[in-house]
Structure formats: structure tokens, C-alpha cells
Amino acid sequence: MTVRTIGIIGGGQLGRMLAMAAARLNFRTIILEPQADCPAAQVASGQIVASYDDPKALAELANACDVVTYEFENVPVSAAETLTKSVPVYPPAKALEAAQDRLVEKRFINGCGIPTARFHSVDSQAELEAALKDFGGQGVLKTCRMGYDGKGQKVFRSEADSPAGAYEALGSVPLILESFIPFEREISIIAARATDGTVACFDPAENVHRNGILHTSTVPASISEATAKAARAAAETILSSLGYVGVIGIEFFVLADGSLIANEMAPRVHNSGHWTEAACVISQFEQHIRAVSGLPLGNADRHSDCVMQNLIGDDILDLPDWLKRRDTLVHLYGKTESRPGRKMGHVTTLTAKPQVSA
Template sequence: MKSDKVDMLAPGSVIGILGGGQLGRMSALAAARLGYKVHIFSPEADGPAAQVAWKNTVAAYDDLAALEAFAKSVDVVTFEFENIPAAAAEILAKQKPTRPSPRVLHITQERLREKRFLEKIGVPVTAFREVTTAADLPAAVADIGTPSILKSASFGYDGKGQVRIEAGMDLADAWKKMGGSIAILEGFVDFDCEISVIVARNTNGDVALFEPARNSHKHHILDTSTVPAGITNKVAHAAEAIARNIATEIDLVGLLAVEMFVTKAGGVLVNELAPRPHNSGHWSMDGAITSQFEQHIRAICGLELGNPARHSDTVMTNLIGDEVETWPQLLADPDVKLHLYGKAEARPGRKMGHWNRIKPKSA
């Protein structure tokens, strides 16, 4: 039974978003369609989100005076990426509802905390060891084995801060390439495929799940996400149950992307969490009844969650760097929906936009 509605924000309220990238941009557009105003807080003056927002604050995330003024101007706070100082979220949470909570941010922005939390709640994860110094790495490698993956414990994304460890390689050099002060060594998973499940949970504790997407990467950056994912019902149900459990146990209000490996034996292991809209959920903008961005806004504003069901088969493809120059050809295809992020300069490895190819739902 659903609990009574709480903290429902009326249209016209102001949503504060920490971060000015493309996820903030698409969240702001979704918020506007529901009648909300969006105030962006970012060190970047003309980022993708600022171009479509009601108001922008350009300041560092540790600027106390700017954070205080920002909090006074909004009704709820959220964030579009997790690599922001947890202290900033704590300051804001003392003044306005901050969703997801600073606790969720604290857990998910550091891989060791994240893995230990998942272990504690009984979620299957890859084998891992904490590595606090370069001198500790040989023992960890001996324990975990090779191949294995050395990752910076914090502030990593799109493959940054990661080094694959092979037998006989120079471990001191691997530590330098990793570049972090504390690391996690994870066992290598010879997986069948990578999937992700995006789960939403609102202030009433209601949960809605987007179906799993199959993800493929190029140069450690997501290339395509495909729904349906081409996995068995058993695997899909297991992945969805894991995502639901995590959302409940972490007391999520907002959106959480759960990245997973599907093993060749049909098992599911959680790789990473992202407490925000996620690149692998962009398919939902054109292939689902409710997009992940609208769902995020609904969740943090205390609204009823929308229907996340897929109405079309969809393949999402990222536009990285100069690939954005293919936009005329993409627009010439009637089955393609193009989303560009308003970034002025195309650089190698930079996400400039994405496109969704949709066709009638097959199953």
C-alpha cells in the first residue's frame, strides 16, 4: 500500500541542480515541461545546462557564500554528477531538501565505500581489495590474481583512473598511471555482456524501474545502449530485483543507475552505481513512456512516478568528439531522434550529443 503523499512541490517551484553538463540540461528541459524553474550551480559559465535554465550561479563548489545564496533561491536540490564535494551537499541539505541525500552521494562517489555498502546489503559484486599505497599493490595482485583492474577509489568516470593489471607488468608504473591516492583492485570478470538498470524512488518510497539496457563501450566510453537488451527473463528479473533492493536500502529519493556484468553462467554482478540520470538511460527519451529525466524530476519533487515502460525498440548511440559533425545525415533519417548538448568545442573523448534509433516494439 502506498503511503500518504509528502513534500509534493507545485509547478512554479524552483529546482536547484549542482552541475552544468548535459545531464543537467536534459533534466532542466524535463523540469520545464512540468512547469518547474531550474537554477543551475556550476563553475562553468556557459555549460549545456546554463543555456536552458531559468537562472545560473557561476561559482566554485566550495564557495560558501554562493552556496548559501543558492539554497535560499530554490525549493529542492539535486545534482547531475556525483564528483562534487560532499561538503557542498551537506551545507545545502541543512537548508533545503537535497535529493538524493548527501549520504547517497557519500557512498557512491568513492568505490571502496560503494563496494562495502553493496556487500553489506548482500548484493553480488566483483572480488576487490583496498590498495592504500603503491607498496600494497603486489600483495593485492597476488591475492586477486591477473588480469585485474586497478581503479582510483574516487573521481573516476569513462575509464579515467583505471589500469588493467597483467601478469609480469611493472606495478609501480601501473600505480602512477592510475593516478589516485587510494585505489581499489577488482577481479577481472570474463562477462557475457554489460547491462544497466535505472531505478527511480520518490519521497513516498514508491519504486519504478526501467528495463535493462545492454551497453557496449569504445575506449572505455559508452558507445551504444540497446533495449531490449537480448537477455533472458531470469537475468532481467535478477538485475531488476538487485536495483530495487539497492534503491530501498540506500534510501534513495531520485534516480540511481546500477551498472552490472552478466557472467557467462548467467549470474549478475554489480559493477558501479551512479545516483543520477545516466548515459545508458538516454534511450528512454524517445523509447519509453516516461524518460529518465522526467522520472528524476518527478521523484525529487514528490510526485507520482511515471510509467517507465518501453513503447519502442531503441538503440542509443553517443556522439563523441568530431562524430557530432554527422548531424545532417542523422537528421535525414526519419527513424532517428537527435539530441545535441550545445557544447561549443568538439574534443576527443568529449560527449557532444547522442541519437536514438527507434522502431515499433518487437516484444
């Protein structure tokens, strides 16, 4: 199959960076996104302005493209399945199914032999109270679907935190209560799988969150090679189990003994992989485009150490200072309005990678 045009469902900053990477490899891109003049459409070949599950829009996208991908995991599974009848869709629809529901995701990851936090399904206030009792009054309550960047969550740190009304406060929708993990740090790994089954992993990044939103990703992470190897192995297992094509981001908690507890996966390019555009020859965005278009995967080695920092809300006011730095790559997302919690761009500061003596 010869790929000339790639469809991208979703028009945010991830779609924007995918479209930019695609253009470098001489591909056209068509964005399906209900918001006109979205960040991705500013750099893409065209945009279909419609909802993600609009039948006519999906037919138009399939007719215009040789392959379709997506920039976020809440694309309706039905839309992906409809498109699959006419055009290849990568990552596959079952990856969406596994990632869209936290309960399904946890069970899938456990089924791959990878440990997660303990969890309880919560479908009523009574079930919440019983689950909290089992976890000693502690845990993180999350909506099973749609929550991200700290949204749709409530934390119970001790029995003093009353659960009264919590089920209703989160919408009386299916919830999951996850136990606390005594972790030392959080890491993530960005991995890619090609159509021929080849897998390439970028180095794990160490992540720091503020208010539930990623603040920085630092590479290399302060972990042992054994821990890094375990993260790569877990990624390969998940990719193989899903028959995956494209880039995936998987987050882990690192325990004191260096062992890993999987937190969540995202079947797409990932915020914690933005550093790759500055510290690697092949970024996660180009890697994804290579994978879904049938091209060979690129070299995932990094040439520099780095720290990536998100510019969130009024952080954008510091832009003049960042632009003066000779060691920093600045990437803005084409958003004109700054709001609290809104990702406006990111910066990646490079340092020399230590040389290993012979």
C-alpha cells in the same frame, strides 16, 4: 511542500536535460556551476556562477530553490550536507558518500547482499604487488575517487604486465584493484524512487563501451526475464537501503549462467538511460524531476525497441546523416568545441517493439 524552483548542482549535459524536463512540468531551475554559459544554463531559468562548495553560492541556491538535486556524483558531500540544513536535497548525501569512493561503494553493495568483483584496497606499491599476486597478475587498478569514462585506470591482463611505478603513475592516491569478471555482456538498469517509497524501473539496457566510454545502449538487452528481474530487485534493495529519492543508474556484468555481478552505481540520471526519452512516454529525466519534486512517478514501460549511440568527439561530423533518418531522435548538448572523448550529443534509433500474441 509545494515545489516551484529546483536547484541543480552541475551544468553539464545531464543538468541540461534535467532542466528541459523540469520546464515541461512548469518548474523553474537554477544551475550552480563555475563555468559560465554551461550547457545546462542555456536552457535553465538562471545560473549561479561559483564553485560547488562556495558557502555564499550554496546559501543563494538554498534561498532561491524549494529542492536541490545534482547531475554528477562528485559533488562535495559537505556541500550537500550544508544545503540539507535549509532545503531538501535529493538524492540524499549518503548516496553521494556511497558512490564517490569505489572501495566504499563495493562494500556498501556487498552489504546489500549483491555480489561484486573481488577487490583489494591499495595504498602503496607493495600493496599493489601483493594484490596482483593474489589475482594471478590480472586485474583492473582504479583510483578510488574521481575516475570516470576510463580515466584513472590501469589494466593488468597477465603477469607480463609489470606493476612497476603503477601506484605513483596513478597519483599515489588510494586505489582499488578489482578482479577480472568472465562476463558475457554488460547491462545497466535505470530506476527511480519517489518520496513515498514507490519504485519504478526502466527495462535493462545492454551496453557496449569503447575506450572506456559508453558507445551504445540497446534495449531490449539479450538477457532472460530472470536476469532482468534480478537487476530490478537489486536496484530496489539499493534504493531502499539508501532511503533514496530520484533516479539511479546501476551497471552489472552478466555471467554465462545469467547471474549478475554489480559493477558500479551512479546516484543520478545516467548515460545508459538516454534511450528513455525516445522509447518511453516518460524519460529518466522527467522521472527524476517527478521524484525530487514530490510528484507521482510516471510509467516506465517502453513503447519501442531502440539503440542509443553517443556522439563523441568527431562523431558530431556525422550529424547531417543522422538528421536525415526518419527513425532517429537527435539530441545535442550545446557544446561548441569538439574534442576527443567529449560527449557532444546522442542519437536514439527506434524499431517497432514485437507484438506478443495472445
